[in-house]
Amino acid sequence: MVSMSESPLVLVQRPPTFDFMDELLSRNFPVLTTHHTSSAPLLNSLYQPSSHIAMLKLDADLLSHLPSLQLLVCTSVGTEHIDLAECKRRGIAVTNAGEAFSEDVADCAVGLLISVLRKIPAADRYVRSEKWVKFGEFQLGIKLSGKRVGILGLGSIGSLIAKRLEPFGCIISYNSTSQKQSIPYLYYPDVLSLAANNDVIILCCALNDQTRHIVNREVMESLGKNGVIINVGRGGLIDEKEMVKCLVDGVIGGAGLDVFEKEPGGPEELFGLDNVVLSPHCAIATPGSLNNIAQLTLANLKAFFSNQPLISPVRLD
Amino acid sequence: MVSMSESPLVLVQRPPTFDFMDELLSRNFPVLTTHHTSSAPLLNSLYQPSSHIAMLKLDADLLSHLPSLQLLVCTSVGTEHIDLAECKRRGIAVTNAGEAFSEDVADCAVGLLISVLRKIPAADRYVRSEKWVKFGEFQLGIKLSGKRVGILGLGSIGSLIAKRLEPFGCIISYNSTSQKQSIPYLYYPDVLSLAANNDVIILCCALNDQTRHIVNREVMESLGKNGVIINVGRGGLIDEKEMVKCLVDGVIGGAGLDVFEKEPGGPEELFGLDNVVLSPHCAIATPGSLNNIAQLTLANLKAFFSNQPLISPVRLD
Numbered sequence: 296m297v298s299m300s301e302s303p304l305v306l307v308q309r310p311p312t313f314d315f316m317d318e319l320l321s322r323n324f325p326v327l328t329t330h331h332t333s334s335a336p337l338l339n340s341l342y343q344p345s346s347h348i349a350m351l352k353l354d355a356d357l358l359s360h361l362p363s364l365q366l367l368v369c370t371s372v373g374t375e376h377i378d379l380a381e382c383k384r385r386g387i388a389v390t391n392a393g394e395a396f397s398e399d400v401a402d403c404a405v406g407l408l409i410s411v412l413r414k415i416p417a418a419d420r421y422v423r424s425e426k427w428v429k430f431g432e433f434q435l436g437i438k439l440s441g442k443r444v445g446i447l448g449l450g451s452i453g454s455l456i457a458k459r460l461e462p463f464g465c466i467i468s469y470n471s472t473s474q475k476q477s478i479p480y481l482y483y484p485d486v487l488s489l490a491a492n493n494d495v496i497i498l499c500c501a502l503n504d505q506t507r508h509i510v511n512r513e514v515m516e517s518l519g520k521n522g523v524i525i526n527v528g529r530g531g532l533i534d535e536k537e538m539v540k541c542l543v544d545g546v547i548g549g550a551g552l553d554v555f556e557k558e559p560g561g562p563e564e565l566f567g568l569d570n571v572v573l574s575p576h577c578a579i580a581t582p583g584s585l586n587n588i589a590q591l592t593l594a595n596l597k598a599f600f601s602n603q604p605l606i607s608p609v610r611l612d
Numbered sequence: 613m614v615s616m617s618e619s620p621l622v623l624v625q626r627p628p629t630f631d632f633m634d635e636l637l638s639r640n641f642p643v644l645t646t647h648h649t650s651s652a653p654l655l656n657s658l659y660q661p662s663s664h665i666a667m668l669k670l671d672a673d674l675l676s677h678l679p680s681l682q683l684l685v686c687t688s689v690g691t692e693h694i695d696l697a698e699c700k701r702r703g704i705a706v707t708n709a710g711e712a713f714s715e716d717v718a719d720c721a722v723g724l725l726i727s728v729l730r731k732i733p734a735a736d737r738y739v740r741s742e743k744w745v746k747f748g749e750f751q752l753g754i755k756l757s758g759k760r761v762g763i764l765g766l767g768s769i770g771s772l773i774a775k776r777l778e779p780f781g782c783i784i785s786y787n788s789t790s791q792k793q794s795i796p797y798l799y800y801p802d803v804l805s806l807a808a809n810n811d812v813i814i815l816c817c818a819l820n821d822q823t824r825h826i827v828n829r830e831v832m833e834s835l836g837k838n839g840v841i842i843n844v845g846r847g848g849l850i851d852e853k854e855m856v857k858c859l860v861d862g863v864i865g866g867a868g869l870d871v872f873e874k875e876p877g878g879p880e881e882l883f884g885l886d887n888v889v890l891s892p893h894c895a896i897a898t899p900g901s902l903n904n905i906a907q908l909t910l911a912n913l914k915a916f917f918s919n920q921p922l923i924s925p926v927r928l929d
Binding site: 410413415416418420421423425427432433437438440441463464559561566573574580582583 | 716726727732733740742744745750755758775876878890892897900
């Protein structure tokens with residue numbers, strides 16, 4: 296057991312863009328940041344300056360360099376970059392972003408959906424490039440009201456998306472690791488039937504061995520030529536190479552994507568298409584969410600060092 | 613009184629982009645279309661081929677050329693292009709689009725709002741222009757959840773917008789010609805107090821002598837530097853010249869605009885700004901809405917020629 300009076304050292308390992316929480320943490324703990332401290336060669340070697348988004352892979356090998364590690368406070372919701380089995384074996388506790396980003400990600404998912412259906416970025420380009428004056432009326436959009444929307448992953452984010460889409464007259468259904476009790480939405484036991492019975496699928500589940508490329512060619516063919524995919528989960532949930540082909544060939548109707556298999560970047564083949572909306576992994580990126588995660592990080596650290604229950608623990612089984 | 617058996621002639625006067633309803637009308641009535649019939653010089657002179665959007669001004673002078681006119685079936689919600697006093701004097705009935713477009717316009721208003729706050733078109737440009745790879749993370753957006761949203765005009769469209777924004781945790785208030793009974797939202801008696809007490813104002817009221825330039829410089833100063841304007845009503849509701857200055861100078865924070873004082877077009881000064889989303893007057897433009905208006909037009913004509921009450925009459929007092 297560790298107590299606050301022992302002034303435990305907190306190692307901060309993350310891209311420098313998250314330095315907005317350094318002051319808050321430093322006021323409470325002695326902090327060693329890998330992105331500021333040049334006197335920690337091992338730790339510096341862990342930081343990948345070329346990568347703004349891709350998370351450091353916390354595998355067993357890397358964890359072996361941190362023999363005193365007791366807690367991993369993860370600032371993302373997804374923990375696919377962490378070897379959770381190794382954490383469990385070593386007794387390292389893990390926390391994630393919990394619900395800190397849920398509202399913003401749900402807002403963004405709905406925004407991407409309306410943007411794809413009503414072609415808002417394409418319409419905006421149409422006005423700015425003066426095509427409206429030259430060529431007259433813009434193409435028709437697609438009605439959102441009344442659409443059947445299937446949500447893959449009905450956790451905190453998925454539930455907020457569902458709640459937001461209800462008053463649009465959308466018919467909500469979902470697929471999740473298990474059917475939820477006392478949820479009014481129709482449950483589909485697999486993603487194939489979810490896609491076959493919906494006009495839109497929204498991906499907001501965790502990326503893991505079971506969900507990697509869960510949206511494959513077959514799922515997209517089931518969704519069909521008017522179907523739309525919204526992805527605010529992780530790029531790896533979709534077989535992106537196949538998705539690009541499906542979008543280019545009209546196998547599916549459109550996509551709104553905040554996440555990609557390779558980040559930063561996104562597939563160049565999509566950069567000329569009007570039926571896709573591309574977003575640079577910024578569904579969480581508001582001051583509100585950043586404040587939430589800073590407060591949650593601090594609260595998890597305080598709870599840990601006070602031997603209190605963690606605020607947003609990740610289950611390690 | 614006119615009966616169906618007399619086969620009344622229906623004059624169809626509108627831009628050719630609305631010819632999707634010609635077949636439906638022709639199956640039911642003898643139709644004379646100004647955009648197809650070259651043998652009607654007077655009627656042809658009424659049609660302005662250079663204008664895709666601007667509606668023909670149906671003033672007393674033009675109406676005097678149509679001495680037998682008994683009914684004006686208007687395919688827009690707004691009737692600011694019609695001399696309603698002259699229609700009343702002559703006993704000409706008028707119908708409008710009623711609620712045919714309400715869902716699509718409400719969807720579009722919410723889409724524009726999220727697009728402005730979360731900078732969706734700017735984010736999309738950032739990915740497509742490969743700036744994400746070159747310069748790293750995109751700028752932060754603004755949180756929608758919890759925002760105070762003031763709706764100007766709580767009719768069919770405004771009510772649907774309010775209903776859609778409730779589950780985002782937005783705090784809704786409104787200004788309207790009069791306070792509505794049994795409406796839970798806070799009422800502001802004028803647009804200045806509406807702007808002063810909200811983060812966002814959404815314009816969806818009719819354009820008339822009382823509402824022209826209702827959003828002037830003073831209103832925008834009250835809304836303030838973080839304030840956002842969404843306009844799905846008519847361009848003339850805003851003093852556009854002042855709005856451009858306010859957006860360029862940061863007097864207000866952003867705008868999502870589907871309508872403009874000069875259409876097609878929009879103010880060039882806004883074409884380089886990331887805090888505005890521009891849409892080419894297409895809030896109603898889905899097949900669903902076009903089908904609604906075609907059916908409503910037919911239903912109004914049938915009602916009129918059967919001496920039944922009109923479906924979507926415009927009050928002429």
